[in-house]
Amino acid sequence: MSADNAAVSPPVTLRPATEHDNDPLETLLKDAGVQQQTLLINSGDAEKLPHYLEDFDAGWRQGLTGWVIGPENVEGFFGIVVLRRLSPHTAGLSCVIAPEARGNGIARRACHAAATFAFDALNITRLEARVRTDDHVGRLLALRLGFAPEGVARAAAGEPDDPSDVWTAGLLAGELAGPSSEPDGYALARTRAGQLLEPQPVLPTAIPQLRLRPLTEADIDPLTQACQDPQTARWTTVPQPYTRDHSVGFVRDIARKGWSTGTTAIFAIADNDGYCGTIDLRMDLADPLVAEIGYNSAPWARNRGYMTHAVRTITRYAFESFGFLRVEWRALVGNDASRRVAQKAGFTIEGVARCETQHRDERPDFWIGAIVRGDSVG
């Protein structure tokens, strides 16, 4: 193996570490955000890494090596790019950029150069990216390089009492995207990441006092009360019996993670008196152009047209802010109130999907409907 690890890609250079890198490297590796986000470097590795960045071959023999990323022709430190050997011909690729150097395409250029080196000089046939599901920037970087999503490993990072799911993706030799090309679907992924990196918004509806907003602690008790409703138990899969702990978990964990990981946008429907129901947009279906809505009105807020307005609002939001093409609705056959809401909001009932989805202990038939971009939203 060659010890010449100075693979160059303007305007960045990948080079061995020198003594000038010790301070910025230490700062970077001790940064709490970096430690949380970077999955290929654990604390034991962090101590050895500076030496392995000085001596590529020694590091590669130990299974973890890489380069300092710097500017071309002048001294400076942008970050590091690291390869971890996973098997004789596969490696993990990861990159950490100093906070002040982010947002300039440095990671993309550095990873592109490192991936090229791995395929061409190290005979690597597969590179792997592992990114926490709430790390939208890391995911975008992998997609931009041409990595293909391969799945989510549950609870694969983080602390035992607060684990994180990890998105994994693979890049085979020959699949590396050109440094300035955008793979299919990348523009959509960037639009979505842009939304998810911001706090979950408050969405106004056509009824002045009615809005969709993130769930808060104040919703825990009314949500618990609403979920005692027999209609909710009959037509949805909310746990039965429904306790306050369910509500606490829903507000603090499920709804928060739904937004931070981009799997589901869950909103409280609220008027001036407070909680009136929930509505959610599932965004993690197999097809990136298709989302699905689900909803529940609190019994005290029904038949006021609130849910119809909430569905119109979230549907527009799905089209305009997230770029979905089709939003689906499903309800157990016989749930006439839900069907009425969907139709008033512009959904077309498309038919009955037989035995389609598990519902408690059964596999019943579901009505399925959808609204597609360009349809009139009610």
Ligand SMILES: CC(C)(COP(=O)(O)OP(=O)(O)OC[C@H]1O[C@@H](n2cnc3c(N)ncnc32)[C@H](O)[C@@H]1OP(=O)(O)O)[C@@H](O)C(=O)NCCC(=O)NCCS
């Ligand atoms: C379905 C549900 C969300 C509707 O909420 P809502 O706030 O009452 O909705 P809206 O006020 O916007 O509209 C209700 C519409 O349904 C109609 N409706 C209510 N009960 C009905 C029934 N049994 N059969 C037919 N239509 C019914 C109302 O008349 C109204 O239509 P209209 O404006 O044409 O008169 C609410 O009933 C609910 O939470 N049910 C339990 C949970 C549930 O089924 N969730 C949906 C799972 S797919």
